[in-house]
Amino acid sequence: MRTGVFHQTFISDERLWDSPTSRRWMLAFVLAMCSMPLWGGDYLLAMACIVGIHLIATLGLNITTGSAGLISLSHAAFMGVGCYTVAWLAKKGVPFYVALPVAGLVAATLGAIVGSPSLRVKGLYLAIATLAGHFVLNFIFREWDSVTGGIPGTSIPRANLFGYELVGDRRNFYMIYGTALLLGLAARNLARTHHGRAFVAVRDRDFSAEILGVNLLRAKLAAFAVGAFYAGVAGGLLGYFYGNITPEYFSLNLSVFYLAAIIVGGLGSVLGAIFGAIFMTFVPEILRLVAQASSQWLPQIAGLLLPMGQVVFGVLIITFLIFEPHGLAAIWSRVRRVFHLWPFKT
Amino acid sequence: MIELAEYIVLGLLSGGVLALIALSFVLIYKGTGVVNFAVGEVMMLGAYLYYAGAVSFKLDPWLAFFGSLAAISILSVLIERVVLRPLSGQTAVAALMATIGLASIIHGGAEAMWGGETLTSPGLLPRTPMTIADILIPGAVLGNFAIAALLIAAFLAFFRYSRMGVVLRASASDAVTASTLGINIHRAQRLTWMLAGSVGTVAGVLIASSAGLSPMLASTALGVLAAIVLGGLDSILGAILASLAVGVIEALAAGYLGGKTREVVPYIVVLAVLLVRPYGLFGTRAIERL
Numbered sequence: 330m331r332t333g334v335f336h337q338t339f340i341s342d343e344r345l346w347d348s349p350t351s352r353r354w355m356l357a358f359v360l361a362m363c364s365m366p367l368w369g370g371d372y373l374l375a376m377a378c379i380v381g382i383h384l385i386a387t388l389g390l391n392i393t394t395g396s397a398g399l400i401s402l403s404h405a406a407f408m409g410v411g412c413y414t415v416a417w418l419a420k421k422g423v424p425f426y427v428a429l430p431v432a433g434l435v436a437a438t439l440g441a442i443v444g445s446p447s448l449r450v451k452g453l454y455l456a457i458a459t460l461a462g463h464f465v466l467n468f469i470f471r472e473w474d475s476v477t478g479g480i481p482g483t484s485i486p487r488a489n490l491f492g493y494e495l496v497g498d499r500r501n502f503y504m505i506y507g508t509a510l511l512l513g514l515a516a517r518n519l520a521r522t523h524h525g526r527a528f529v530a531v532r533d534r535d536f537s538a539e540i541l542g543v544n545l546l547r548a549k550l551a552a553f554a555v556g557a558f559y560a561g562v563a564g565g566l567l568g569y570f571y572g573n574i575t576p577e578y579f580s581l582n583l584s585v586f587y588l589a590a591i592i593v594g595g596l597g598s599v600l601g602a603i604f605g606a607i608f609m610t611f612v613p614e615i616l617r618l619v620a621q622a623s624s625q626w627l628p629q630i631a632g633l634l635l636p637m638g639q640v641v642f643g644v645l646i647i648t649f650l651i652f653e654p655h656g657l658a659a660i661w662s663r664v665r666r667v668f669h670l671w672p673f674k675t
Numbered sequence: 676m677i678e679l680a681e682y683i684v685l686g687l688l689s690g691g692v693l694a695l696i697a698l699s700f701v702l703i704y705k706g707t708g709v710v711n712f713a714v715g716e717v718m719m720l721g722a723y724l725y726y727a728g729a730v731s732f733k734l735d736p737w738l739a740f741f742g743s744l745a746a747i748s749i750l751s752v753l754i755e756r757v758v759l760r761p762l763s764g765q766t767a768v769a770a771l772m773a774t775i776g777l778a779s780i781i782h783g784g785a786e787a788m789w790g791g792e793t794l795t796s797p798g799l800l801p802r803t804p805m806t807i808a809d810i811l812i813p814g815a816v817l818g819n820f821a822i823a824a825l826l827i828a829a830f831l832a833f834f835r836y837s838r839m840g841v842v843l844r845a846s847a848s849d850a851v852t853a854s855t856l857g858i859n860i861h862r863a864q865r866l867t868w869m870l871a872g873s874v875g876t877v878a879g880v881l882i883a884s885s886a887g888l889s890p891m892l893a894s895t896a897l898g899v900l901a902a903i904v905l906g907g908l909d910s911i912l913g914a915i916l917a918s919l920a921v922g923v924i925e926a927l928a929a930g931y932l933g934g935k936t937r938e939v940v941p942y943i944v945v946l947a948v949l950l951v952r953p954y955g956l957f958g959t960r961a962i963e964r965l
Contacts, residue, residue, distance in 0.1 A: 400768055446949040454908065456710065456771055457900050458949050461942035464897075468939040585779055588772060639783025646776030650769055651761045 345517060362506060366499040374502055376610065381505035382566050384606035387590045388516045388599065389559025394588070395597035396525065397552035398532030399447050402584045403440075403459040404560050406466035409579035410436045411561030412568040413470065413477050416485045425504065425569060432565035433558040439466070440557020447549045463581060470576035482575030485568040501570050508566060512559060517599045519555070528552050529597070582639065589646045595658030604657040612645070613638045682930040683923055690922020691820035694827060695878035696899040697906070697914035699871040705847045705909050706867030708767065709759055712774040714875055715896025716781035721747045721876025722883035722892060723785050726796050736797055740880060744873050751872030752865050760861075778893070786890045793891075796883040819881040826877060827915060830870075834911075843867060898925075901941035905948050 336342040346352045366374060386408055393401045411432035418428040443462035447455050470477050477483060519525040527548045530538035539545050568574055586609060594605020613634075620634050649656055696718060703711045721743050728739025758777060762770050834840040845853040846863040854860045875896075882895060902921040906913030921941050928940035 394768075398766075398768065400771065446946065454904060454949060456712075457904050458946060460897065460900065461945045461949075464942045465939050465946070468935075472935065582779075585775055588775060592772060633787045636783035636786035639779045640787070641783075643776040643778070643780030643783065646779070647758055647773050650773050650776070651758070654765075654769070 343521070359510075366502050374499060376614065378501055378505050378570055380607055380610045381502075381509045382563050382570060383587075383590065383610050384509050384603060385505075385512055385566065386560050386563035387587055387594065387602040387606040387609075388512060389556040389563065390587045391591045391594075391597065391599070391602040391605075392516060392519070392528065392559070393444075393552050393556030395591050395601070396520065396532060397528035397549065399444065399549060399552055400456045401444070401459045401553070401556060402456055402581065402588075403443050403462040403466065404556070404587050405579040405581065405583035406463045406470075407436045407440055407557040407560035408564030408567065408583070409466065409470050409576065410439050410557075411564030412485075412574050412579075413483070413564075414561065415565035415568045416478075416483050416574065417476050419486045419568075425565075429508065429562050429565045433561040436561025436564065437554040437558040440560075441550045441554045444550060444553025444557075447553065460581075463584065467576060467579065470579065477576065480576060482573060484573045485571075487569070487572065501566075504569065505566050508562060512562065513599055513603075516559075516602075520599070524548075524551065532597075585646075586642060589642045591656075593645050593649050593656055595656030596654075598658050600661070601656050601658035604661065608657060609642075609645075612641055616641060678930070682926045685816065686923035686926030687919055688816045688820040688922070689926065690919035691823040691827075692878055692881050693895075693899050693902055693922055694915045694918035695823045695874055695881070696896050697903050697918045698827060698830060698911065699875040699878065700896075700899065700903055701909065701911050701914045702867055702871040702874070705911070706843060706871075707755075707759070707847075707864045709770045709774065710767065710908070711871070712771065713754075713778040713781060714871075714899075715893035716778045716785070717747060717751070717872055718875035718879035718882075718896055719890065719892040720750070720781050720785055720879075721872070722796065722879035722888055723789055725876070725880045726789075726794060726883070726888055729797050730794075743880070744876050747872040747876045748869040751868040755865055755868040782890060782893055789890075791890055793887040793889040796880070796888040816885060819885060822877065822881060826874065830874070831911070839866070898938065898941050901945040904945050 334348045336347070341347065346355050365377060369377065386404065389407075390401065390404050393399050393404075414432040414435045415425075415428045418431060419425070423431075443459060443466075446458040471480055473479075520529075527538065527543040528551075530541065530543055531545065531548050531552070535545055535549075538548070564579075567578075590605035590609040591602060592605070593608055594603070595601025616634060616638055620637075653659060696714060699718070700711060700714045703709055703714075724743035724746050725736075725739050728734045728742045729736045732739070734742070754777060758773055759770060762773055834844060842853075842858050843863055843866065845856070846858055846860050847867075850860050853863075879892065883892060886892075898921070899918065902917040903914050905920065906915070906917030921944075924940055924944060925937050929937040932940070
């Protein structure tokens with residue numbers, strides 16, 4: 330809590346940004362993001378688009394796994410479902426503002442199906458059930474040629490806003506960040522409703538939650554469905570962004586990537602998802618830059634990039650779990666507190 | 676009819692090796708309460724170390740085999756000490772995610788060291804095919820099954836009769852009570868990890884010698900997770916029986932539905948079993964108290 334802020338009504342206490350300073354910062358941040366295509370370079374924009382897509386998917390996993398405590402290893406597969414739904418609809422001429430929500434809903438339906446064992450089994454069995462879901466869905470991606478294009482993949486027509494084609498990163502940027510802003514606000518607000526609190530209650534002790542009147546069946550299925558909805562939308566955006574997609578993209582590694590993102594960022598908070606998505610997107614980039622810089626001494630290093638990325642992801646997951654289980658969001662709030670209370674010690 | 680018998684026999688034989696992986700997994704789950712997603716990667720690393728010893732350093736295969744067993748045992752102890760001990764007392768999901776991280780590290784490391792292509796690993800056993808009642812059985816498969824069966828029998832005897840086995844069972848069934856009775860839990864857990872790592876290594880070497888060695892080897896173990904769910908996470912006997920069943924199911928699916936379905940059919944079975952019998956066929960039903 331910032332010093333010098335005194336709430337006098339419940340409404341002001343419950344606002345998302347509860348002090349004038351944080352509102353001003355938020356406004357400045359949104360303005361900076363909106364104008365980014367004007368001042369940002371090509372590289373920055375491309376990275377920003379990828380961060381935005383990862384952000385949406387991370388927000389989703391952070392609801393399923395972070396808030397509701399239901400571990401999901403089929404997140405990448407749900408993204409794939411969203412992506413292929415968009416590919417199929419876009420070819421039929423459906424505009425993106427219809428196709429993306431539909432992609433989310435299809436993914437959410439599948440999410441509820443894959444998550445249905447969660448009603449009877451707990452964490453460990455559930456992880457294996459979602460793993461099974463991942464493999465079954467991936468098998469469908471590879472084999473259902475007429476929709477997914479099989480292993481060679483399929484192409485997705487450009488998004489089109491009233492005859493105005495969204496080509497290139499600059500125009501996709503607004504589509505991606507508009508969606509991310511909407512879904513981010515939705516996630517933030519979900520946490521303040523009784524549905525969001527029910528998720529946290531289910532995570533902390535599901536039997537107690539049931540005794541307190543939470544409908545476990547509904548809460549668990551909803552947690553899976555909402556998480557999968559976010560993944561489906563992210564997958565759809567991914568399809569529009571790349572324009573071409575193969576089943577290989579939605580591998581188990583991608584699910585592990587998102588798991589790493591929510592752990593590194595901070596489980597169960599929107600801020601954590603944002604930090605995690607940004608951080609995890611730049612880790613492979615930094616590795617790539619290091620590899621480029623050292624390629625004159627080690628010519629074979631380019632081939633080691635992918636495996637080294639896996640090693641770094643693993644190390645990050647374990648390090649954060651052991652030393653900073655609440656992730657970058659916790660570090661951030663500590664730093665903030667020091668500044669707020671300065672010159673007093675915390 | 677002969678076709679069906681052939682699929683069943685081959686499935687049973689390959690299920691024997693799957694049972695070794697399942698054993699490695701169940702040992703750790705029973706002994707330490709950790710669901711080890713890195714089982715496949717440890718197994719793969721064991722196979723690669725054997726390959727490095729036998730081919731790169733041109734050692735005697737058996738020497739390379741025991742060398743890799745020793746190396747994996749040391750690694751398992753390190754994993755237990757560095758990664759999982761600091762996480763003990765936290766939720767099961769934290770440990771689960773840590774092992775996923777571990778799997779990622781080992782997988783990436785092995786691929787960086789040895790590359791992604793399939794290598795031919797030297798066999799430990801002679802490969803003479805056999806014919807039993809008109810069914811041709813490849814030699815490697817039969818030898819693998821024999822080793823797996825021997826090892827599993829040895830393990831069951833160890834747990835049943837030896838003093839150390841009793842210690843491990845005691846600390847697995849109730850760690851707190853066991854430690855009040857003077858059992859060193861840390862030592863028991865260390866030993867559990869060593870044993871699980873060694874069993875995994877044997878499985879890895881056996882599979883690699885018959886199916887080739889590549890980072891894809893680790894995903895074999897993911898298929899075994901299916902078997903373990905079928906048998907119940909905490910039942911050694913259930914895991915063995917279910918591995919055999921999964922071996923047969925895989926062979927039947929590959930035979931009748933085509934090779935591609937081989938990798939998904941076990942998972943479909945898992946999803947179905949989880950919906951009907953959530954704790955597997957032989958697992959203990961967890962009773963939760965508030």
